[in-house]
Amino acid sequence: MSENGIGKPVKRxxxxxxxTGRGRYTDDLRMENQAYAAFVRSPHAHxxxxxxxxxxxxxxxxxxxxxxxxxxxxxxxxxxxxxxxxTSKDGAPMKVGDWSALATDRVRYVGDAVAVVIAxxxxxxxxxxxxxxxxxxxLPAVARGDRALQPGAPQLHDVAPGNLVFDWEIGDAAxxxxxxxxAATVVELSLENNRLxxxxxxxxxxxxxxxxxxxxxxxYTTSQNPHVARLVLSAFYQVxxxxxxxxxxxxxxxxxxxxxxxxxxxxxxxxxxxxxGRSVKWTSERNEAFMTDAHGRDHVTxxxxxxxxxxRITGFKVETIANxxxxxxxxxxxxxxxxxxxxxxxxxxxxxxxxxxxxxxSNTVPVDAYRGAGxxxxxxxVERMMTTAARQMGMEEAELRRRNFIQSFPHQTxxxxxxxxxxxPGNLDKAMAAADVAGFPARRAEAAARxxxxxxxxxxxxxxxxxxxxxxxxxxxxxxxxxxxxxxxxNPVGTIEILTGSHSHGQGHExxxxxxxxxxFGVPIESISILHGDTDKVQFGMGTYGSRSGAVGMSAIVxxxxxxEAKVRRIAAHLLDGAPEDIVIEDGQAxxxxxxxxLAWHEIGLAAYTAHDLPEGMEPGLKETxxxxxxxxxxxxxxxxxxxxxxxxxxxxxxxxxxxxxxFGTVINPxxxxxxxxxxxxxxxxxxxxxxxxxxxxxxxxxxxxxxxxMPRADDVPFYTITHNATVCPxxxxxxxxxxxxxxxxxxxxxxxAVTDAIGTNDLSMPATPMKVWQxxxxxxxxxxAE
Amino acid sequence: MTEVNLxxxxxxxxxxxxDAMLLVEFLREELRLTGTHVGCDTSQCGxxxxxxxxxxxxxxxxxxxxxxxxxxxxxxxxxGDELHxxxxxxxxxxxxxxxxxxxxxxxxxxxMVKRYRAAGRExxxxxxxxxxxxxxxxxxxxxxxxxxxxxxxxxx
Numbered sequence: 014m015s016e017n018g019i020g021k022p023v024k025r026x027x028x029x030x031x032x033t034g035r036g037r038y039t040d041d042l043r044m045e046n047q048a049y050a051a052f053v054r055s056p057h058a059h060x061x062x063x064x065x066x067x068x069x070x071x072x073x074x075x076x077x078x079x080x081x082x083x084x085x086x087x088x089x090x091x092x093x094x095x096x097x098x099x100t101s102k103d104g105a106p107m108k109v110g111d112w113s114a115l116a117t118d119r120v121r122y123v124g125d126a127v128a129v130v131i132a133x134x135x136x137x138x139x140x141x142x143x144x145x146x147x148x149x150x151x152l153p154a155v156a157r158g159d160r161a162l163q164p165g166a167p168q169l170h171d172v173a174p175g176n177l178v179f180d181w182e183i184g185d186a187a188x189x190x191x192x193x194x195x196a197a198t199v200v201e202l203s204l205e206n207n208r209l210x211x212x213x214x215x216x217x218x219x220x221x222x223x224x225x226x227x228x229x230x231x232x233y234t235t236s237q238n239p240h241v242a243r244l245v246l247s248a249f250y251q252v253x254x255x256x257x258x259x260x261x262x263x264x265x266x267x268x269x270x271x272x273x274x275x276x277x278x279x280x281x282x283x284x285x286x287x288x289x290g291r292s293v294k295w296t297s298e299r300n301e302a303f304m305t306d307a308h309g310r311d312h313v314t315x316x317x318x319x320x321x322x323x324x325r326i327t328g329f330k331v332e333t334i335a336n337x338x339x340x341x342x343x344x345x346x347x348x349x350x351x352x353x354x355x356x357x358x359x360x361x362x363x364x365x366x367x368x369x370x371x372x373x374x375s376n377t378v379p380v381d382a383y384r385g386a387g388x389x390x391x392x393x394x395v396e397r398m399m400t401t402a403a404r405q406m407g408m409e410e411a412e413l414r415r416r417n418f419i420q421s422f423p424h425q426t427x428x429x430x431x432x433x434x435x436x437x438p439g440n441l442d443k444a445m446a447a448a449d450v451a452g453f454p455a456r457r458a459e460a461a462a463r464x465x466x467x468x469x470x471x472x473x474x475x476x477x478x479x480x481x482x483x484x485x486x487x488x489x490x491x492x493x494x495x496x497x498x499x500x501x502x503x504n505p506v507g508t509i510e511i512l513t514g515s516h517s518h519g520q521g522h523e524x525x526x527x528x529x530x531x532x533x534f535g536v537p538i539e540s541i542s543i544l545h546g547d548t549d550k551v552q553f554g555m556g557t558y559g560s561r562s563g564a565v566g567m568s569a570i571v572x573x574x575x576x577x578e579a580k581v582r583r584i585a586a587h588l589l590d591g592a593p594e595d596i597v598i599e600d601g602q603a604x605x606x607x608x609x610x611x612l613a614w615h616e617i618g619l620a621a622y623t624a625h626d627l628p629e630g631m632e633p634g635l636k637e638t639x640x641x642x643x644x645x646x647x648x649x650x651x652x653x654x655x656x657x658x659x660x661x662x663x664x665x666x667x668x669x670x671x672x673x674x675x676x677f678g679t680v681i682n683p684x685x686x687x688x689x690x691x692x693x694x695x696x697x698x699x700x701x702x703x704x705x706x707x708x709x710x711x712x713x714x715x716x717x718x719x720x721x722x723x724m725p726r727a728d729d730v731p732f733y734t735i736t737h738n739a740t741v742c743p744x745x746x747x748x749x750x751x752x753x754x755x756x757x758x759x760x761x762x763x764x765x766x767a768v769t770d771a772i773g774t775n776d777l778s779m780p781a782t783p784m785k786v787w788q789x790x791x792x793x794x795x796x797x798x799a800e
Numbered sequence: 801m802t803e804v805n806l807x808x809x810x811x812x813x814x815x816x817x818x819d820a821m822l823l824v825e826f827l828r829e830e831l832r833l834t835g836t837h838v839g840c841d842t843s844q845c846g847x848x849x850x851x852x853x854x855x856x857x858x859x860x861x862x863x864x865x866x867x868x869x870x871x872x873x874x875x876x877x878x879x880g881d882e883l884h885x886x887x888x889x890x891x892x893x894x895x896x897x898x899x900x901x902x903x904x905x906x907x908x909x910x911x912m913v914k915r916y917r918a919a920g921r922e923x924x925x926x927x928x929x930x931x932x933x934x935x936x937x938x939x940x941x942x943x944x945x946x947x948x949x950x951x952x953x954x955x956x
Contacts (some may be wrong), residue, residue: 024891031899032887032906034835034875041834093940136818214839214938215900266837266900267938299840519898519939688894688944719844719936727932727942732925756941765955 016392017746019530022141022684027536036264039218044292047220048077050282051138051295053128053145054304055120058154058376058712059167060119062147063366070141070757075133078283078289079145081441082115082127086648090114090284091250093277096340098178102369107179107310110170110374114250114277114284114338120149121169121339122376123714124304126277135296154376154712158336159313161373169339173573177749178337178346178372183354184427187590189367195317200402207779208706209699210722212786213518215266216297218308221282225290229257232720234279236262236546237272237516238556241493243548245275245343252275252283262546265518269384269696271306272518273558274343278305278486290644303717308536308706309365309383312349312390318398321687324408326361326417331368331394339374342381346372351429352387352477352491352559358426360437360473360650366427376712380560384696384757388476395780396472396762401775410766411450414473424517429489430477432648434740441473443738444652444674453656466659467669468771471652474759477788478751479647479744481562495641497561498554499569501530501577503635505622507601507615509541511573514554515566516546520560520753528681529747533574536614552638560751563681564647564742571746572639573741574689583618585612587628596628626758647750651675653694655763659771664680664787666702666768672734673759678742685751694733695754699725700757701764705780722779802865808833809877817864823857824848826864827874835875835903839936846935848912849904850874856911858934871918875903878910885955886910886948895948897939908935909949923953 017023030036049160053065054274055708067079093112100106110124116127127147153167160166161176169176186693193199203715220233230253236242239260247255265272278295286293297305303628312336319327335349340645354368385392403410418437425431445451453469460467480486500512511526527541557566582593585603589596589610596603604611617635620626624633656670673690690779703723707715716722741748769775772786774793801816808831815830827833827850828940836859839847843861844914850859851873870947878884891893896902912931923931937945 025894025896027899028891028896029883029903032875032883032890033879034833034903036835036899038834038837038900040838041828043832136820212938213898213900214845214936215837215898216839224941264899267898271936299842299845480916521897598851684894688897688940691941691943692897692939693941696938718842719840724936724938725941726927726929726936727946728929730942732946733943 014243015531015535017528019528019681021052021528021681021682023524023682025521025524026527027521029481034248035455036268038264039220039235042174042220042233042789044220044222048131048133048289048291049135049138050285050293051130051142052126052278053130053147054126054144055123055127057120057149057151058123058156059152060149061122061152062116062120062127064148065149066146067128069131069146070144073137075137076141076251077131080288081131082113082286083115084699085115085284086113086117088284089251090280093340094245094249095346095549096343096492096527097347097653099181099346100199101179102182108173109179109341110172112152113503115281115513122378123712124378125339129281130617131285131291131293140370141187151195155711156377156708158311158373158375161375162334162371169376173374176374176508178341178374180371180514181350181368182367184367185365186367188365189328190329191291192365193254193317193319193330196327196400197322198320198406200318200398200405200466201213202398202401203315204394204397206310206312207700209309209383209704210303210706211269211271211306211309213267213269213271215300216299217276217278219271219279219282220292220294221286222292223286230283231259231261231333232279232283233261233263233267233548235272236260237518237558239516239546240548240554241556242275246280246283251279252280255567255746259549262516264548268518270382270386270558272587273556274307274381276305292447300634300717301717303722304378304714307381308338308341308378309380310390316394317421318402318631320402320406324406324413324416326363328365329357329363331357331369331390333370335370335372336375338377338379340379342379344382345380345442348387349380351390355429356388356391356475356477357428360475363427369540377708384693385754389758389761392472392474393762396474396767400471400766404775407640411445414471417443430646433630433743435646435648435650436718436738436740437473439652440652440674440738441743443736444509444654444672446775447674447734447736448654448656448670448672450654460658466661466771467705468657468767470765470767470770471764472759472763472766473652474755475648475650476754476758477646477686478560478649478754479643480561481646482644483642485604493555493641495570496640497553497565498552498640499573500637500638501573503577505616505618509536510544511570512540512544512551513566513570514551514556515562518557520557525681525685526567529570530574534598534614560649564751565641565643567747567749568745569639569641572641573637575634576637576639581617583628583631585616588612588620588626619795628688645744645746647678647744649675649677649750649752649755651755651759653759653763657771659768659786663788664783664790666781666786668698668731668764671731672735674738675752675755676738676740676750676751678739679748680737680739689752690735690756691733693754693761695725695730696757697760698730698764701779701781703729703780748790804864804865804868807871809846811875814841815844816910819865821864823860823862823864827859833874833876837900837903838845839901844934846904846908847901849907849935851907851911856908875906884887886952889948889952889955893944893951895940895944900936901935904935905945908932909952913953925950
């Protein structure tokens with residue numbers, strides 16, 4: 014095996030430019046003739062726009078143009094779309110309200126864009142935006158999803174009476190009700206999954222260039238999927254036809270889902286570039302990011318789980334209200350349905366499941382997929398339920414989980430998914446050993462002697478990744494296929510370029526994708542380039558989200574390598590006077606065993622391009638393209654164990670140990686995979702203890718900066734203990750499952766289960782701030798005091 | 801407009817800039833040193849951290865005019881032909897993912913190692929974590945950043 018091959022912790026090839034300040038992010042770019050955009054945003058959660066007076070702004074020196082919604086509509090720029098059609102349980106289609114990139118007559122959340130100022134300088138544009146006078150007639154607002162669905166709530170969209178986007182169900186209601194009615198024990202749980210702001214450290218940015226000579230547009234933008242951006246900008250927003258639009262996502266500083274979507278600002282910059290004849294740049298400020306980047310989570314759920322006398326689950330019934338915010342963002346409708354309720358079986362053999370999800374409009378930032386996207390919400394519910402049930406039934410929680418684990422594969426759940434492989438008891442064993450669960454009672458006693466409350470929490474998560482088989486998701490309402498493309502170019506000198514539709518914004522694709530090529534052909538990793546993020550270079554692709562770049566993106570590369578290898582075999586067989594099937598390709602050469610004849614990799618490339626002596630009928634060149642469509646989702650799974658200490662005097666929670674045992678299938682680069690888990694776990698710890706987007710009753714955003722929204726800092730998190738327990742995924746050529754989201758999916762219930770274990774009460778919501786923990790402790794103490 | 805004179809990464813520069821121009825804007829827009837980043841607007845994320853007269857400062861909270869006469873070192877100015885030990889440690893220990901917070905992390909790491917050494921104090925794991933209070937990373941969970949700084953401290 015090559016030293017840079019599969020399974021090796023190869024140091025990242027992309028690091029050097031980032032470490033020396035030579036990364037090339039969107040805001041680093043400067044175009045000829047560049048002007049700057051600043052948006053005029055609604056300060057109200059809900060209002061009619063009765064007039065816009067831009068006179069004072071236009072008088073400012075350096076202001077080029079002020080553009081508004083009615084002009085955008087008049088120019089034929091289409092409404093922002095949502096990409097997944099959900100059908101309500103009564104058969105009605107979902108109700109999608111119009112969303113214009115610039116509001117025309119009504120604003121529906123604080124931050125909704127009303128107008129844009131184009132000016133010579135960034136500061137000039139911002140100052141002028143302050144001078145645009147918008148006349149608003151305020152309307153009543155509602156910020157919570159559950160309240161939005163109540164009678165009498167303020168109404169957001171005429172097309173959606175009662176603010177109901179859809180009322181969807183999955184599973185067998187009658188069977189589940191019967192199972193619960195017959196259960197020996199029924200455990201009930203109500204909880205909320207807190208609204209989060211993704212907070213990629215690089216704020217969103219766009220630079221739009223219009224070339225009037227060719228009527229051609231280029232958009233440089235902070236995108237996780239530039240190809241989909243081009244498709245949507247072209248086909249739906251009518252900015253320009255695809256062959257007249259290039260989208261480039263250069264270095265992108267984190268995404269976590271928030272950079273999947275095509276937002277009003279990118280659309281407006283492209284349109285404004287055409288209107289003004291200038292290149293137009295916009296870069297979000299952090300406070301702008303809090304009120305425009307799609308938020309994540311925001312579920313309110315009640316659930317009941319039934320058990321027989323032996324502690325085996327008999328049924329699971331779930332009612333969830335998902336707050337989608339003011340408009341339906343691109344994946345917003347898929348996230349609380351097919352990415353959420355299809356994972357409600359967790360790692361457990363549950364005979365009957367029924368889930369009902371109502372999606373609500375509210376006067377808040379649109380909510381969409383954020384690291385995990387639906388699967389963290391499912392995991393949080395299932396794993397808090399399991400811990401609650403164990404406590405209620407007086408069982409060891411590891412034993413309760415073990416008793417219900419799915420043990421044979423494939424396993425068809427009652428909620429669509431068919432799990433293909435896994436070793437759930439093995440994951441649990443590995444995590445318990447690594448976390449030294451056996452030594453926990455002694456550690457708890459030692460902490461108690463110091464006046465501290467120590468707790469241990471489990472989470473056995475499963476997720477569906479490798480998104481996704483196109484035919485299957487098409488049948489469920491997806492507007493696109495979810496394959497991936499790859500192209501392998503072998504140059505005449507033997508160097509290799511891999512063009513991929515995946516996009517790296519921190520995942521290290523320039524290293525890991527090169528590893529699988531080096532591994533396959535034994536060529537030096539230095540001779541391999543990975544190209545991505547430019548629609549002029551890569552033909553098409555679906556981008557990076559849903560932990561899909563390994564299982565889907567790398568599978569496409571494998572398919573392209575298969576085709577290249579087949580041609581290399583034929584060329585080598587011809588030149589070495591052998592049969593193609595006898596050729597051995599390794600160590601960067603093709604050789605014919607049993608002879609001393611071989612061709613170096615560059616000789617093969619040269620032969621393919623000089624074409625002086627190729628097999629009869631063979632086309633010159635050595636370049637192959639593959640489109641890979643997965644046969645199934647993949648199912649990464651694992652066990653996380655969190656150990657905390659709570660200071661009962663202050664309610665402060667300290668995470669003293671966090672242990673992961675993950676099954677990601679084949680691991681290409683363990684260093685990078687562990688890094689993905691570290692980051693995901695920190696985000697999950699953030700959700701569990703620190704983070705929450707807060708709106709007041711009037712829909713004002715109270716957490717609009719890092720002064721108010723608590724991001725995890727280095728001293729909020731521990732060193733993590735990461736272990737692997739791989740079962741190979743049978744569904745793709747490398748056996749990969751995906752690792753990007755697991756940390757964020759699995760960790761919140763582990764943390765909360767640990768805290769509730771420490772404080773002895775199950776009634777605790779995220780984020781478990783010191784005040785909440787202290788109050789929970791006070792509440793737990795109060796009945797004892799009254800006795 | 802204000803005249804600003806600075807030595808940046810060993811090079812003397814002079815510009816007439818708006819009075820309110822921030823040091824980070826001066827570096828990024830006037831000098832095109834785009835390795836110094838802006839990640840927030842409340843001086844908390846530390847992506848803009850540079851060294852001014854040997855001290856770590858947030859260049860988003862410093863006026864260019866305030867810095868005038870001073871010596872600035874940015875991420876572009878710490879490596880010679882070889883990477884600085886802090887840069888190398890971040891590569892060795894996978895201390896970066898998307899790279900956006902990285903320049904600030906590296907500059908913060910160098911600063912804390914120097915300060916602790918000058919004060920004769922040990923830069924423990926807990927100290928590194930506490931010192932990183934003003935640097936936010938969303939990708940790494942800090943695990944490998946702390947390891948990187950600890951490793952670099954042994955090499956510097």
